[in-house]
Amino acid sequence: MLETYHIGSSIIKSNDMNILSIIHQSLEDGYFVDPCIDAFFIPGKVYYGNTHIAHTMLITGYDADTQTFQVLTNVKSGKYTDLNVKLEDFLRSCRTNFFEGVTILKKKHWSSFYCNR
Numbered sequence: 001m002l003e004t005y006h007i008g009s010s011i012i013k014s015n016d017m018n019i020l021s022i023i024h025q026s027l028e029d030g031y032f033v034d035p036c037i038d039a040f041f042i043p044g045k046v047y048y049g050n051t052h053i054a055h056t057m058l059i060t061g062y063d064a065d066t067q068t069f070q071v072l073t074n075v076k077s078g079k080y081t082d083l084n085v086k087l088e089d090f091l092r093s094c095r096t097n098f099f100e101g102v103t104i105l106k107k108k109h110w111s112s113f114y115c116n117r
Helices: 009-014 019-028 087-093
Strands: 002-008 032-038 054-056 058-063 068-074 080-086 101-107
Touching (some): 019 032, 032 087, 080 087
Antiparallel strands (some): 002 101, 032 054, 032 058, 032 101
């Protein structure tokens, strides 16, 4: 149903890979990106500013003018919602030991599924 690839943080760090290049190229190629980041640095997340914890958010786009990622994530209300994440906040969330890497995913062309949101 989904085509997925995972790149762990140790591979990204030991190969001096640029996380932004990975994300931008993946989005350009039609993939979504699901990074596991330190939620402490992401405004709107349940753990923002009070707890360092590895947590995911689905990146669906990037706005170069505002330098923000468009993401779908679980927020303080306990529901999934669209959120704009500043590039600087995202990068901070990738610089701690709670950053676990990224999963890149795309719906396979022959599959279908329904999401009611």
